[in-house]
Amino acid sequence: MTLQNIGLISLLGVASLMATGCASTSDSPEDIGMPADRLYCGQATIDLDYREDSGLLVLTHEGTRYTLEPSRSASGARFTGGDGADTVFWSKGNSASLTLNGHEYPECLAAGALSSPFVARGNEPFWHVTLVGKELTLSRVGEATETLFSRVVESTDNGQTIRAEREGLTVTLDVAPQLCMDSMSGMPYPHQVRLTVNGNALAGCGGDPQRLLRGTEWVVEDINGGGIIDSSRVTIQFLADNRVVGRSSCNRYTGAWNLTGEGLEFGQMAGTLMACAPALMQQEDRFLEVLSEVQRFRIGPHGELILSTAEGGSLRAFQSSGKP
Structure with missing residues (x-):
């Protein structure tokens, strides 16, 4: 695959999310799994300020501040505003969902975080990777499909390095939040990806192109x-x-x-x-x-x-x- 670098695009925010417990019964930011300062929901940027003394979350988007109250949930940390249906922020692990004034935004991600499933692909030769949680599935022309247990070996604001191994096979996936264009199909993607299989490096694109359009x-x-x-x-x-x-x-x-x-x-x-x-x-x-x-x-x-x-x-x- 021939790739064209078209410059960095601000698709991800800063810091990872840690989720535990119910928002309405938590005693600290760590307990309720609050995100850090900023997340990116497709092309939308949201800033977050959790007020520990009151338990309120102040969410800022395009200069408008929303004060949200904690709401019980089966998992993660859920906050609502207004009548509780039109504006909802719900953090779960490394991602969050957001509805503002009845408008549903794309999945909100922290810096370096990847959506799940995360899909990457390349051509000449063809390869395809799907990452769901820690399960990495690799498909290549002329080779049997492999499903391996993976781990994140490096994670920064500039992306992730993910590795999966079994006897005789080592797979490394380097993912960067940088615009990538598949010159064969002409489709733009939000991530550049390098797949390395037993030392052989292949270039490709990854992520959901919808994130370039929505938000x-x-x-x-x-x-x-x-x-x-x-x-x-x-x-x-x-x-x-x-x-x-x-x-x-x-x-x-x-x-x-x-x-x-x-x-x-x-x-x-x-x-x-x-x-x-x-x-x-x-x-x-x-x-x-x-x-x-x-x-x-x-x-x-x-x-x-x-x-x-x-x-x-x-x-x-x-x-x-x-x-x-």
């Missing part, structure tokens, strides 16, 4: 190289359950999105029926036409999202709070 609102700043009308707003937000919503200039739209084997595609969109100035309506038509034909995506050198069609059409967007 933020993307603001479109260019349609087919022609920019957009001043003061107009065109947005794309990738939600859970493969739903997409946004503003198309005049109206709001909703529909479906899906990652294919080689890229990204959108389903038919439904929208509101407001009427605006002719120029805005024309821009809306251009945007929706390009969106319907999108086949691939990539992340540019400044963190921008670039959607492209087979005919050369394109959309360029920046994160609503992350434009350089």
Whole structure:
């Protein structure tokens, strides 16, 4: 596999999570399994401040502070805000789940932590690794599939080194949170991976490409190289359950999105029926036409999202709070 380094992307936060007991009956941060300062939920950054004296958790996202109360749970540490359903933070081991104002975010991970299952792959020659907990499964062309017990031998903010062994076979997996593009399929991935089998090193990509898309609102700043009308707003937000919503200039739209084997595609969109100035309506038509034909995506050198069609059409967007 030929890989292209496209720069570091902030996908993971700092520090690991330790989970034990119920949030409502714990006496200290260690007892309730509180995360440290910061986690990354896809493209969303959350800062955490556990108030030991009150037992409250202050969660900050994009400048908005949420004060959450402890809530009983069968495992991990669970906190809720509002009516207890619209805003929920729930830490479990090395990861956490987050719902803010009814919006479900991607899995929240600490620095160096990997989602489970974690999947990595490479070509020329083909290989595939699946890591579930401590169980590592390795598949290679012409070789029997191996399932081995693995251990983390190094873990930092810059990634992990994982090793698995049996007699006659030593497997090492080095994972770094750095953008990786599979040049065969064109699909971007959030991690670069090096697989070493008995001293033979192979390059590959890993992680879930959805983490590059979800957790933020993307603001479109260019349609087919022609920019957009001043003061107009065109947005794309990738939600859970493969739903997409946004503003198309005049109206709001909703529909479906899906990652294919080689890229990204959108389903038919439904929208509101407001009427605006002719120029805005024309821009809306251009945007929706390009969106319907999108086949691939990539992340540019400044963190921008670039959607492209087979005919050369394109959309360029920046994160609503992350434009350089």
